[in-house]
Amino acid sequence: MGEELDYSRAIEIHDGIYWLGWTEENSAFRSNPYLIDDGEDVILIEPGSVPHFNTFYSKLESVVEPERVNYIFVSHQDPDLCTGIPLLEERLGKTFTILTHTRTTFLLPFYGIKSGYYAVDMHGWKLKLKSGRELKFIFMPYCHFPGMTVMYDEKSKILFSGDLFGGLSYDWSLYAGEWYIEAMKAFHEHYMPSKEILRHNVSKLEKLDIAMIAPQHGSIIREDVQRYIEALKNLECGEYMLLGEE
Amino acid sequence: MATYRDALELVIRREFGVYGAEKIIDFAAKLGITVGRNGNIISTPPGKSDRELLVEFMNRLREEFGEVSVISCRVALNSFFMKNNLENPL
Numbered sequence: 001m002g003e004e005l006d007y008s009r010a011i012e013i014h015d016g017i018y019w020l021g022w023t024e025e026n027s028a029f030r031s032n033p034y035l036i037d038d039g040e041d042v043i044l045i046e047p048g049s050v051p052h053f054n055t056f057y058s059k060l061e062s063v064v065e066p067e068r069v070n071y072i073f074v075s076h077q078d079p080d081l082c083t084g085i086p087l088l089e090e091r092l093g094k095t096f097t098i099l100t101h102t103r104t105t106f107l108l109p110f111y112g113i114k115s116g117y118y119a120v121d122m123h124g125w126k127l128k129l130k131s132g133r134e135l136k137f138i139f140m141p142y143c144h145f146p147g148m149t150v151m152y153d154e155k156s157k158i159l160f161s162g163d164l165f166g167g168l169s170y171d172w173s174l175y176a177g178e179w180y181i182e183a184m185k186a187f188h189e190h191y192m193p194s195k196e197i198l199r200h201n202v203s204k205l206e207k208l209d210i211a212m213i214a215p216q217h218g219s220i221i222r223e224d225v226q227r228y229i230e231a232l233k234n235l236e237c238g239e240y241m242l243l244g245e246e
Numbered sequence: 247m248a249t250y251r252d253a254l255e256l257v258i259r260r261e262f263g264v265y266g267a268e269k270i271i272d273f274a275a276k277l278g279i280t281v282g283r284n285g286n287i288i289s290t291p292p293g294k295s296d297r298e299l300l301v302e303f304m305n306r307l308r309e310e311f312g313e314v315s316v317i318s319c320r321v322a323l324n325s326f327f328m329k330n331n332l333e334n335p336l
Contacts, residue, residue, distance in 0.1 A: 028264065028314055167263070168264060168314070168318055169263060169264050169265075170264060170265050170266070171263070171264070171265055171266030171269075178267075179259070179262040179263040179266075179267065180263060181263065182259055182260045182261075182262060182263025182264070183263035183264055184263075185260070185263070185322065186260060186263060186264055186317075186318035186319065189320075189321035189322060190317065190321060236321070236322070236325040236329075237321060238321070239321070241321045241324050241325055241328075242320060242321065242324055
């Protein structure tokens with residue numbers, strides 16, 4: 001808390017793991033691309049959208065030679081997290097292997113993405129990198145897409161959680177502050193379909209040793225991780241809660 | 247027993263997360279509501295019920311901060327009213 005961070009630059013959140021996002025004064029809904037540099041393998045995590053591509057790219061090339069990127073992970077196919085992929089393919093003149101669920105592979109080509117896929121559900125929900133480092137994938141169906149999948153890096157113990165644990169806030173900081181749990185609830189109450197579905201999925205995370213949660217929106221959770229998990233497990237959510245209000 | 251004051255505190259804490267505590271404390275002060283750093287209501291203006299204050303707070307919130315401020319707590323409020331068998335005045 002209280003540390004001064006320069007958001008105009010890439011920020012190393014763990015050894016070899018970087019935040020490549022951006023800030024916007026008047027947006028409650030920022031995106032957080034990340035990168036894992038594992039030597040022979042370089043994994044981009046949800047690289048973002050068209051309007052922010054140049055900002056993202058300048059941060060990317062500040063931490064690695066972009067040509068070294070060989071994998072891209074996407075939790076689902078919302079445009080804010082992956083419409084920049086065709087621009088990256090074009091800029092680098094290469095394709096990647098996209099790590100995602102089979103259901104997401106059906107939709108990503110509609111953005112003009114040419115890269116191939118590694119459907120994590122067809123490969124035992126894991127990927128072993130050349131270094132031996134293992135990435136695990138956890139299925140979170142209907143949170144909020146049927147194929148929603150999050151990624152856990154065993155080495156850093158970071159959970160790259162996609163929309164889960166994301167927040168809606170104009171009072172943004174890279175690391176979750178005192179009231180982030182409220183920003184997180186504000187987002188999940190509308191995006192997640194029901195308490196039962198959210199609780200069922202979030203409970204799967206209790207088997208993991210999580211040091212940090214890095215969501216695609218909002219702030220990174222690096223303290224009291226269990227408190228945030230509990231908050232989502234017990235959250236009353238779903239737009240259906242508003243039925244009868246109109 | 248849950249009250250409309252509890253509902254108002256729920257909204258205040260939610261907006262702390264969305265807009266930051268400082269902005270919401272200042273906003274509440276304009277309505278004569280004194281709010282503590284943990285989102286608790288310390289005092290309210292005389293002559294208004296908590297239910298009236300909640301309605302006024304939500305209306306003014308929308309005017310000053312826009313629709314996101316209302317959307318960000320609609321489900322929570324709805325759930326709160328249902329769970330506590332309170333009429334939704336909004």
